[in-house]
Amino acid sequence: MRECRQCGVQIDTEKQNVLYCPECAKARKKAADAEAWIRRRKKEEDKRRDDPAVKKKKLLMHERVYADLLGLTDAEFAVWKQNNPELYAEWYNIRKRNWSI
Numbered sequence: 001m002r003e004c005r006q007c008g009v010q011i012d013t014e015k016q017n018v019l020y021c022p023e024c025a026k027a028r029k030k031a032a033d034a035e036a037w038i039r040r041r042k043k044e045e046d047k048r049r050d051d052p053a054v055k056k057k058k059l060l061m062h063e064r065v066y067a068d069l070l071g072l073t074d075a076e077f078a079v080w081k082q083n084n085p086e087l088y089a090e091w092y093n094i095r096k097r098n099w100s101i
């Protein structure tokens with residue numbers, strides 16, 4: 001007989017490597033799996049976020065929204081961007097703070 005490390009219940013086992021009762025072992029496995037899944041997802045997201053192609057696509061998407069806001073077509077926005085570098089930079093810096101959207 002051994003004692004579960006988590007809940008203290010007596011475990012009927014001869015094995016030396018059993019530390020938790022079946023219920024706690026199950027719960028711990030579930031929690032560990034959930035954590036592993038979150039870690040894996042975060043890693044994938046980080047990788048995606050750092051991808052230059054994704055960054056460019058995201059920027060273009062944000063530019064399109066802003067062009068719509070200004071009532072400009074893509075071509076007109078390109079001209080506006082060239083003629084208003086300060087305004088564009090200002091927009092870009094504000095936008096960058098909410099980049100994950």
Ligand SMILES: [Zn+2]
Binds near residue numbers: 005007020021023025
């Ligand atoms: Zn237990």
